[in-house]
Amino acid sequence: MSHFLTTIGMCRFIHQQTKAEKANQPREAKLEKQKVLLLGDEAIAQGAIDAGVSGFYAYPGTPSTEIMEYAQRSREADELGIHRQWSANEKTAVEAALGMSYAGKRVIACMKHVGLNVAADAFVNSGITGANGGLIVVSADDPSMHSSQNEQDSRFFGNFSLIPVLEPSSQQEAYDMMAYGMDYSEKYRIPLLMRITTRLAHSRSGVVKNKRRDQNEVHMPEDGRQFVLLPSISRKRYKVLLETQNSFLDESENSPFNSYTDGADKSIGIIACGIGYNYYMENYPQGSPHPVIKIGQYPLPEKMIKKMAAECDSILVVEEGMPVVEEKLRGFMDAPLKIKGRLDGTLPRDGELNPNILRIAMGMDDLTGEKTPEIVKPRPPVLCPGCPHIDTYKALGEAVKDVYGDGHVFSDIGCYTLGAYPPYEIINSCVDMGASVTMAKGAADAGIFPSIAVIGDSTFTHSGMTGLLDAVIENTNMVLIILDNSTTAMTGGQKSHAYGRLHNICTGLGVAPEHVREVIPLPKNHNELVKIIKEEVEYPGVSVIIPTRECIQTIGKKK
Amino acid sequence: MKRDIILAGVGGQGILSIATVIGYVAVQEGLFLKQAEVHGMSQRGGDVQSNLRISSEPIFSDLVAAGKADLIISVEPMESIRYLPFLHRNGWLITSTTPYKNINDYPGEEELLNEIKKVKNHVAIPAEAIAKELGSARSSNIVMLGAASAYLDLPFEKLEDGLRAIFGRKGEKIVNANISAIRAGRDFAAKYLEN
Numbered sequence: 176m177s178h179f180l181t182t183i184g185m186c187r188f189i190h191q192q193t194k195a196e197k198a199n200q201p202r203e204a205k206l207e208k209q210k211v212l213l214l215g216d217e218a219i220a221q222g223a224i225d226a227g228v229s230g231f232y233a234y235p236g237t238p239s240t241e242i243m244e245y246a247q248r249s250r251e252a253d254e255l256g257i258h259r260q261w262s263a264n265e266k267t268a269v270e271a272a273l274g275m276s277y278a279g280k281r282v283i284a285c286m287k288h289v290g291l292n293v294a295a296d297a298f299v300n301s302g303i304t305g306a307n308g309g310l311i312v313v314s315a316d317d318p319s320m321h322s323s324q325n326e327q328d329s330r331f332f333g334n335f336s337l338i339p340v341l342e343p344s345s346q347q348e349a350y351d352m353m354a355y356g357m358d359y360s361e362k363y364r365i366p367l368l369m370r371i372t373t374r375l376a377h378s379r380s381g382v383v384k385n386k387r388r389d390q391n392e393v394h395m396p397e398d399g400r401q402f403v404l405l406p407s408i409s410r411k412r413y414k415v416l417l418e419t420q421n422s423f424l425d426e427s428e429n430s431p432f433n434s435y436t437d438g439a440d441k442s443i444g445i446i447a448c449g450i451g452y453n454y455y456m457e458n459y460p461q462g463s464p465h466p467v468i469k470i471g472q473y474p475l476p477e478k479m480i481k482k483m484a485a486e487c488d489s490i491l492v493v494e495e496g497m498p499v500v501e502e503k504l505r506g507f508m509d510a511p512l513k514i515k516g517r518l519d520g521t522l523p524r525d526g527e528l529n530p531n532i533l534r535i536a537m538g539m540d541d542l543t544g545e546k547t548p549e550i551v552k553p554r555p556p557v558l559c560p561g562c563p564h565i566d567t568y569k570a571l572g573e574a575v576k577d578v579y580g581d582g583h584v585f586s587d588i589g590c591y592t593l594g595a596y597p598p599y600e601i602i603n604s605c606v607d608m609g610a611s612v613t614m615a616k617g618a619a620d621a622g623i624f625p626s627i628a629v630i631g632d633s634t635f636t637h638s639g640m641t642g643l644l645d646a647v648i649e650n651t652n653m654v655l656i657i658l659d660n661s662t663t664a665m666t667g668g669q670k671s672h673a674y675g676r677l678h679n680i681c682t683g684l685g686v687a688p689e690h691v692r693e694v695i696p697l698p699k700n701h702n703e704l705v706k707i708i709k710e711e712v713e714y715p716g717v718s719v720i721i722p723t724r725e726c727i728q729t730i731g732k733k734k
Numbered sequence: 735m736k737r738d739i740i741l742a743g744v745g746g747q748g749i750l751s752i753a754t755v756i757g758y759v760a761v762q763e764g765l766f767l768k769q770a771e772v773h774g775m776s777q778r779g780g781d782v783q784s785n786l787r788i789s790s791e792p793i794f795s796d797l798v799a800a801g802k803a804d805l806i807i808s809v810e811p812m813e814s815i816r817y818l819p820f821l822h823r824n825g826w827l828i829t830s831t832t833p834y835k836n837i838n839d840y841p842g843e844e845e846l847l848n849e850i851k852k853v854k855n856h857v858a859i860p861a862e863a864i865a866k867e868l869g870s871a872r873s874s875n876i877v878m879l880g881a882a883s884a885y886l887d888l889p890f891e892k893l894e895d896g897l898r899a900i901f902g903r904k905g906e907k908i909v910n911a912n913i914s915a916i917r918a919g920r921d922f923a924a925k926y927l928e929n
Contacts, residue, residue, distance in 0.1 A: 212761060237773055374770055374796045377770060377771045378771065452794075457794040458799075529800070530802075541800070542801030544818055544822065545818040545819065550845055553781075554813075555780055556779055557780070558778070559779065593778065
């Protein structure tokens with residue numbers, strides 16, 4: 176059933192608003208606009224197209240992938256000649272976006288939260304260079320780690336870089352914030368960060384579109400040195416950034432995305448950020464009895480918060496992800512009033528929020544239903560039947576684990592990380608994109624033999640190539656296995672930059688051609704694959720084995 | 735009008751096709767809708783669920799609150815009861831009885847059915863067998879939709895219109911297969927409750 180789903184999933188539903196909706200939403204009634212059902216990610220993409228962007232740059236990563244995918248299949252974006260190709264990694268994406276901004280065009284760069292770590296050098300320095308054409312970096316956080324190795328909060332990067340942050344609470348806001356953010360970015364010539372979380376990224380709701388704005392013409396920065404971060408210039412640019420903070424604060428106080436709604440019961444005031452607002456309000460269908468500050472834009476609106484602090488006995492901070500706002504309010508010293516949130520245990524310290532958590536925090540009954548019966552067993556994700564990785568892992572088990580024991584295989588981020596689960600239990604690490612290569616190198620340097628790295632094709636071109644160069648320079652005694660399924664499989668089969676290039680990349684980096692071994696991972700080739708692995712383990716230097724067979728999911732989609 | 739629905743199954747079973755039809759009708763009816771989906775790692779044969787909320791009033795949360803689901807629609811029996819903490823005490827559990835066994839410790843089918851029958855309001859339907867009997871094994875999810883149709887508070891003929899609109903471009907044969915499937919599901923559920 177899944178393959179026709181993909182086509183259904185792409186249909187967008189358009190309808191004229193009914194009377195009931197018009198009564199509920201006077202603003203929309205006046206505009207007589209069409210509503211389309213969009214994922215949060217898709218709303219961002221459509222919002223960017225309608226805000227007049229000339230380019231999308233991104234590397235796939237759950238839950239951000241669908242932003243670029245929507246742009247890629249948008250006929251409108253195609254007709255407008257908008258750039259929307261994947262980048263090698265998040266850093267190259269942000270840098271290319273910065274280049275497009277330099278040229279005076281509007282642009283967005285999209286990634287998952289840990290991708291922003293990869294792009295951090297470019298992103299943090301873009302605060303100092305500033306922007307020319309509007310620039311928004313979208314980072315999708317994954318609290319509860321549905322598809323990630325941590326639940327870091329991208330708002331820290333906004334703070335750290337002194338860059339304003341937008342955090343939508345709905346698909347409509349995600350759409351509207353693109354045009355708003357681009358205007359903001361051009362007004363102050365500053366990049367913006369938009370932070371979303373999994374539930375908004377992957378939830379669908381009705382969005383009312385606005386008229387599309389034309390793209391900017393190419394125009395260079397007025398100051399030819401704006402982007403030259405030599406220390407003498409950086410010091411000046413940094414002062415500009417610091418001076419502009421007060422303007423950012425004013426923007427936050429007056430933002431349509433930050434609001435103060437008064438309530439009669441001032442025993443507690445609520446500061447609710449992003450979709451945290453929804454989880455709180457879900458428990459008060461008739462309206463909140465307490466004052467509520469809804470936050471959708473940072474820096475935090477200080478005046479609003481001070482007003483709440485003056486009028487309320489305590490404050491509950493509701494934020495999805497880490498206690499970024501709560502820490503800011505609390506500080507080291509005792510605050511003049513009680514501040515509740517994730518740090519004092521009113522809300523859980525980690526994981527996603529939901530309406531029931533807020534219910535309990537507000538002192539209402541827990542409505543959780545019957546317990547899940549004990550006979551229900553966990554059903555973890557698995558490698559698909561027929562997956563090429565299975566054949567490589569079976570051979571690796573025989574050639575390495577059965578001979579040298581456990582502990583020799585460093586792996587990476589992708590479907591093949593599932594090799595940590597039974598029946599394979601073959602990998603010993605998964606840290607960040609590319610870490611397999613360099614961890615295997617470090618372990619080999621320390622004396623571990625054999626030292627094996629296992630990485631996917633797309634992950635290798637994302638961040639594995641430089642590590643391989645390190646190994647080549649020292650002729651480290653290690654084996655790199657590049658699992659080439661010719662796609663970025665885990666995120667749904669995006670084009671891989673490595674496609675057709677792996678052999679030349681490896682020899683180009685200096686691996687001896689006779690130690691770049693290519694093989695087709697199939698059950699019938701099992702003995703050949705075992706033999707190749709054993710031979711290259713024996714070779715005292717850098718070897719690369721490239722088992723190449725296309726992902727069975729992408730083959731299925733082509734049918 | 736408000737319906738909070740949890741759709742459950744195993745990654746790859748295509749639970750979103752059910753959501754697509756309900757969502758289409760909800761939007762046509764001028765209702766508000768939020769539908770949280772699962773993408774990424776869990777899609778690889780793991781347990782998956784989707785939260786579908788439709789209402790005549792604006793909706794805040796993308797997630798259904800614990801104990802507030804009006805309906806659990808599951809295309810797999812063990813997955814159906816995984817989400818019991820979300821089911822309202824008067825809510826309905828509508829599940830397929832065809833197990834999807836990709837784990838070693840999958841429970842006994844008898845035992846599983848007993849747990850399902852403990853739920854006050856439930857319909858257990860051999861959706862796959864019914865779809866096969868109709869000659870279109872691929873439409874078992876639409877059989878499930880039919881079994882749930884009485885509890886959606888959406889006009890049945892609108893659901894059929896939705897199937898026509900969504901599958902229309904795939905041709906008359908596919909449309910008719912799905913119409914037969916949704917009717918068979920509805921009729922089975924009605925009979926199930928008589929017994």
